[in-house]
Amino acid sequence: DSGVTQTPKHLITATGQRVTLRCSPRSGDLSVYWYQQSLDQGLQFLIQYYNGEERAKGNILERFSAQQFPDLHSELNLSSLELGDSALYFCASSLSDSPLHFGNGTRLTVT
Amino acid sequence: TQLLEQSPQFLSIQEGENLTVYCNSSSVFSSLQWYRQEPGEGPVLLVTVVTGGEVKKLKRLTFQFGDARKDSSLHITAAQPGDTGLYLCARNTDKLIFGTGTRLQVFP
Numbered sequence: 001d002s003g004v005t006q007t008p009k010h011l012i013t014a015t016g017q018r019v020t021l022r023c024s025p026r027s028g029d030l031s032v033y034w035y036q037q038s039l040d041q042g043l044q045f046l047i048q049y050y051n052g053e054e055r056a057k058g059n060i061l062e063r064f065s066a067q068q069f070p071d072l073h074s075e076l077n078l079s080s081l082e083l084g085d086s087a088l089y090f091c092a093s094s095l096s097d098s099p100l101h102f103g104n105g106t107r108l109t110v111t
Numbered sequence: 112t113q114l115l116e117q118s119p120q121f122l123s124i125q126e127g128e129n130l131t132v133y134c135n136s137s138s139v140f141s142s143l144q145w146y147r148q149e150p151g152e153g154p155v156l157l158v159t160v161v162t163g164g165e166v167k168k169l170k171r172l173t174f175q176f177g178d179a180r181k182d183s184s185l186h187i188t189a190a191q192p193g194d195t196g197l198y199l200c201a202r203n204t205d206k207l208i209f210g211t212g213t214r215l216q217v218f219p
């Protein structure tokens with residue numbers, strides 16, 4: 001158990017809809033990272049937050065947004081969903097630049 | 112854009128065989144990490160290598176960092192079905208970037 005909790009585990013929704021994925025980091029970790037994993041693209045970095053502030057941005061679409069709250073949990077919002085957004089979305093946390101600890105992901109299926 | 116190329120992409124072997132997977136880049140890394148991801152779970156860190164030429168051992172797994180710090184390899188001796196999973200290398204710039212992955216299947 002990595003200590004990182006992601007909810008929900010599975011999500012099925014239709015094109016055009018909006019969903020919110022939630023992540024609770026390990027106790028004491030200040031950084032939260034979001035990754036997207038699809039079959040043909042591997043594990044792609046989306047965005048990182050550190051203690052509530054955005055720290056680094058990857059290939060995150062404008063339809064996607066994230067935030068980290070004062071209690072350090074994070075949410076990833078995906079809107080105007082397309083079929084190609086179907087993927088596993090992972091959250092990871094770390095203390096400063098120490099190794100990342102990953103949750104077990106949210107599997108999103110867009111139909 | 113993938114900065115880290117891993118090979119082979121897929122590997123299916125029998126229990127007891129040895130194998131090596133590779134991670135290559137055209138850029139120099141300050142450090143490199145190896146992760147294993149099992150089905151239904153997130154990646155789990157195996158090792159971090161920092162120094163060119165460094166060799167680290169983790170039971171039957173041997174990790175090597177190239178002298179020029181542009182490549183790394185993971186060698187597994189006497190593979191077991193429990194080694195099955197996706198092996199990912201990753202480099203840390205201002206964010207952790209993952210390689211393309213090697214999917215290993217070990218049959219009993």
